Amino acid sequence: MGWSCKGPMFTLKHRTDPWNQGRDCTGRARRFLALRPSPVPRPRDRRGTVEEIYASTTFRKALLLVGLVILLAAAGLVAATAGAAQVGAGDVWRVVAGKFLPAYRGTAGELARTVVVDLRLPRILLAVITGMSLAGAGAAMQGVLHNPLVDPYILGLSSGAAFGAALAIVLGAGFLAPVYGSVGPYLVITNAFVFGILAMWLVYGIARLRGTAPETLILGGVAIGYLFSAGVALLKYVSENEALKELVVWLMGGLWGATWEAVRLLFPLVLASQAVLLYYAWDVNALLAGEEVAGSLGVNVRRVRLLYLGAASMAAAATVAFTGIIGFVGLVAPHICRLLIGNDYRFLIPCSSLLGAALLLVADTGARTIMAPTEIPVGVITSLIGVPFFLGLLLKRRSQISL
Amino acid sequence: MKIVVRDVTFAYNSHAVLHGVSLGVAEGEIVSIIGPNGSGKSTLLRCLARVLQPRRGAIFLDGREILAIDARQWARQVGYLPQAGGTSFPITVLEAVLMGRKPHIRWGVMPRDLEAVERAMRYTGVEEMARRPLGELSGGERQKVLLARALAQEPEVLLLDEPTTSLDILHQLEILELLRQLAVEQGKAVIMVMHELNLAARFSDKLVLLKDGSIFAAGRPEKVLSVASLKAVYGVEAVVSEGRFGLEVLPLRPVAGRGTLGGDDTT
Numbered sequence: 001m002g003w004s005c006k007g008p009m010f011t012l013k014h015r016t017d018p019w020n021q022g023r024d025c026t027g028r029a030r031r032f033l034a035l036r037p038s039p040v041p042r043p044r045d046r047r048g049t050v051e052e053i054y055a056s057t058t059f060r061k062a063l064l065l066v067g068l069v070i071l072l073a074a075a076g077l078v079a080a081t082a083g084a085a086q087v088g089a090g091d092v093w094r095v096v097a098g099k100f101l102p103a104y105r106g107t108a109g110e111l112a113r114t115v116v117v118d119l120r121l122p123r124i125l126l127a128v129i130t131g132m133s134l135a136g137a138g139a140a141m142q143g144v145l146h147n148p149l150v151d152p153y154i155l156g157l158s159s160g161a162a163f164g165a166a167l168a169i170v171l172g173a174g175f176l177a178p179v180y181g182s183v184g185p186y187l188v189i190t191n192a193f194v195f196g197i198l199a200m201w202l203v204y205g206i207a208r209l210r211g212t213a214p215e216t217l218i219l220g221g222v223a224i225g226y227l228f229s230a231g232v233a234l235l236k237y238v239s240e241n242e243a244l245k246e247l248v249v250w251l252m253g254g255l256w257g258a259t260w261e262a263v264r265l266l267f268p269l270v271l272a273s274q275a276v277l278l279y280y281a282w283d284v285n286a287l288l289a290g291e292e293v294a295g296s297l298g299v300n301v302r303r304v305r306l307l308y309l310g311a312a313s314m315a316a317a318a319t320v321a322f323t324g325i326i327g328f329v330g331l332v333a334p335h336i337c338r339l340l341i342g343n344d345y346r347f348l349i350p351c352s353s354l355l356g357a358a359l360l361l362v363a364d365t366g367a368r369t370i371m372a373p374t375e376i377p378v379g380v381i382t383s384l385i386g387v388p389f390f391l392g393l394l395l396k397r398r399s400q401i402s403l
Numbered sequence: 404m405k406i407v408v409r410d411v412t413f414a415y416n417s418h419a420v421l422h423g424v425s426l427g428v429a430e431g432e433i434v435s436i437i438g439p440n441g442s443g444k445s446t447l448l449r450c451l452a453r454v455l456q457p458r459r460g461a462i463f464l465d466g467r468e469i470l471a472i473d474a475r476q477w478a479r480q481v482g483y484l485p486q487a488g489g490t491s492f493p494i495t496v497l498e499a500v501l502m503g504r505k506p507h508i509r510w511g512v513m514p515r516d517l518e519a520v521e522r523a524m525r526y527t528g529v530e531e532m533a534r535r536p537l538g539e540l541s542g543g544e545r546q547k548v549l550l551a552r553a554l555a556q557e558p559e560v561l562l563l564d565e566p567t568t569s570l571d572i573l574h575q576l577e578i579l580e581l582l583r584q585l586a587v588e589q590g591k592a593v594i595m596v597m598h599e600l601n602l603a604a605r606f607s608d609k610l611v612l613l614k615d616g617s618i619f620a621a622g623r624p625e626k627v628l629s630v631a632s633l634k635a636v637y638g639v640e641a642v643v644s645e646g647r648f649g650l651e652v653l654p655l656r657p658v659a660g661r662g663t664l665g666g667d668d669t670t
Contacts, residue, residue, distance in 0.1 A: 050521035051514070053497055053533050148492070279510075286505045288492055289552075292454050292485045297505040297556070298478030343492045346510075 061347040064340055068354035072128070075358050079124045079365040084372055085115045092116055126258035126266070127364045128357040130319040131329055133270045135356020137312035138330030139337070139348050140277050143284045144308045145214040151331040152316035155221040155309065158327075159228035160199025161320045162251055164191035166232045169247045170239040188250070189321045196317035199224050204309065212305060252377045253324035255364050262322045273315035274353060280304050281345040288343055326379055329356045332386045339393045359386055405430045405560060405592040406451070411460035413446055420446045421616045423460065428609075430559070431590040433582060435603040437627075438613030439637050444596040445486070445564055447613065451594060452483040452562050464560065478506035482553030484563045496540070496548050497533040500524055503555030523554035527581060543574030550581065561585065563595040567602065575599070579606040604628055604650040612636055624650050634658055 137152035333356035597603035
């Protein structure tokens, strides 16, 4: 007998087992339980049952979500009224209602309508869409690549897009050059998008050879990024003054090119990308516990990673093509949300997206009004607003996550 | 038999790690895989957990080839605890255990999910840590939380890779007793990789001793752990005695480094 217990039998304290209440233990278990050190009474849980804790933490996450929606709406209203032309909040309401509510019969002045509908509204919406896509993509990529330093540009996307744009601006060359006949904004946009996606696809293809491990993806992205950056540098070097200036402005990024056409094109794309990110939120939650664990929880790690990276990069590449490279939002918005509500991707994705949208909208409103009529690059303002806020949170919360 | 391993061979690239391993595990049985470093213990467990695919041979769960089972279905039947793997972003204990419900959840968390989580957390005694970040726990507490996650899955089979390594003796005993209880009271099949031979012998129904990727011996602990097998597999001189609480193994010295011999067995 392997379990022979020759000594005196230990007394077995009655033990209730939540899974097995009342049923007696079998002999073998009895012997093992007998070896158990005298049970230390655990302090009564004063903080409620699992259900209560889950409800309260979920409530806090939902609260942040609602708060961000309100913040974004407020920022939108401020942005619509801010600027050289005097347009009050009432005018904004009348214009917006007049445009989107068929039943609305109020009228607004011609000037107000022109300023709001033609200039400010598309710019506001483009800022929101861009902020959402960059911040959502940042959260998504940080999650599936297990790396907090990752941003939407990591897979060589920004350098690829920059190279595409530079090619169009400097050489007037591009995939669709024969179609457009000349160097126009569309050539720059399509070129930036195509090369952004191309770079990402290249990186993914390389990483596939090694099982798409996060390290390979990140390092491959950095390497391909350098390659395209070298191309951009070369194009800068050979370019004429005019083209050089245009290229530098494009590389800095900004929302001055906002049009309704851009909004109409990008909106469904970003919405679809967000839908994918939300649909796989549970899988990414599981992935945070490690690939093997995620696999054992029924997650197809490869597929989730590909879909997440694909959806995020697609949206980021599309918006970048219209706005140029806007950094920082995609890196910092997810981290601010992480510090506030933790790493539940069901909430982290929408919260990051909303915060990114609000941050970019506020920054862009500042960019076009502070030194009007001169525009400050939006990236400067995003950093000026975002960095102190982020550092404050970081120092206050340290490694803690609040719930 | 709950799990049947039939003639499994596995190789990393050209380096063969397992050669024709076959074994069976019944419901309510605890089986420990033991053997020296590099003998293929973890590889065998990872094949069982579907992390790795055998090059030849097959593994069956309830008579079905495991690679043919749908991922979600599989996750509801088999819980797997790999060796400590850190998370990159902090999560709370409750979130960690709730992940075990992944195979049962579509998108929304149902009351029965939270009930299962609570049951699992009470069972391993971590219910009062629910709000704490997983990263701030001690190794022993952490292992209990991870075990709770596997239990929240409500699996029939538990696979554990060195569940007690780097834990203090109290936590070692607590974890192993929980596993014992799960096997005896709920009929779960438990397969684990173990290094500590005394604990493996005491808490397992069967041991599987691996040497260079093949089974050297398998069966009841007192049959597997002998002076001869320890010498042949581990290259260690040892004393094996039938103590009050089961088998006791006392390793003495490496065989290669023999200086003085004899007399030890009489002490």
